[in-house]
Amino acid sequence: MTPYAPELRFARAFAAEAVAVVRRIRADGFDVATKADHTLVTTADHEVNRQFIEQVVARFPGDGVLGEEASRLTGGPRTWVIDPIDGTQQFVLGIPVFMVSVALVVDGRPVIGVAANPSTGETYWAEAGAGAYLDGARLRVSRRDGTTVPVIVSGGGAQPVSPNGLDADALLRVHTAPAVSSTAQRYPWPTVFSGCKVAEGSWDADLFGHTTAHDVAAVCVLVREAGGTVTDRSGADQRYDRPVDGCILSNGLVHEHLVRHWRPARACPAPPGRDGVSGG
Structure with missing residues (x-):
């Protein structure tokens, strides 16, 4: 048995339950509100987040939970991280790329990652040291390095600028050879969906330009266990039980190029308190 097999x-199991909840709520109808950060939140986001906290408390009472909509932080070494629906805007619009994302972070490092797509029924999972899988099939990152054909890079942050600056919220086709120009088009790809595409080898990298750990904790394990590389904006390791300094998830072959050319990291806000219950 692997070290985190029960987790x-x-x-x-929770991801499967959450998929059923999301499908039911979508079929029955749901409320939509706008949060202070101008992102959307729905009945489904709140319900999945609430059920996850309840189940963690019942199964692993000493563990904390860091969620997008609500948290229960304990100050201990183990923190479960949940994004109840990554891609809420896509959920509202019916674009089938929204995902339920769950991770277990131990001493700041993600060791379990699960991401499930309610629209397709696909489930990705990984455990540190035990590989990454899509519905039982082993995942491997791509081997494209951008020297002869452009690699596919998603994301980049919320402030679109020059595609060659690698900071467009888009799907980029990037050449690592400097003589070849890059192109970009805007697509509605949420971070968890994009990270799964990197892990399965369909895309080559994802650039995450924000500070929210719940967006990247699960796919961090998936990409690493599929043979890829995950760092912050500057190419360094970081904790995933607190705000992050962006995130680069790649097949490893293009990682140094992305670190070198992506816009310098912005200052990361101070970590939140380590106890109590907070809304997200």
Whole structure:
């Protein structure tokens, strides 16, 4: 048995339950509100987040929970991280790329990651040291390095600028050879969906330009266990139980190029308090 086998079983079982909840709420109708940061939140986001906290408290009472909509932080070494729906805007619009995302972070490092797509029924999962899988099939990152054909890079942040500056909120086709120009088009790809595409080898990298750990904790494990590389904006390791300094997820072959050319990291806000319950 692998070190975190019980936790992986729990995370996969919860993801399956969450998929059923999201499908039911979408079929029955849901409320939509706008949060202070101008992002959307729905009945489904709140319900999945609430059920996850309840189940973690019942199964792993000493563990904390860091969620997008609500948290229960304990100050201990183990923190579950949940994004109840990554891609709420896509959920509202019916674009089938929104995902339920769950991770277990131990001493700041993600060791379990599960991401499930309610629209397709696909479930990705990974455990540190045990590989990454899509519905039982082993995942491997791509081997494209951008020297002869452009690599596919998603994301980049919320402030679109020059595609060659690697900071467009878009799907980029990037050449690592400096003589070849890059192109970009805007697509509605949420971070978890994009990270899964990197892990399965369909895309080559994802650039995450924000500070929210719940967006990247699960796919961090998936990409690493599929043979890829994950760092902050500057190419360094970081914790995923507190705000992050962006995130670069790649096949490893293009990672240094992306670190070198992406816009310098912005200052990361101070970590939140380590106890109590907070809304997200």
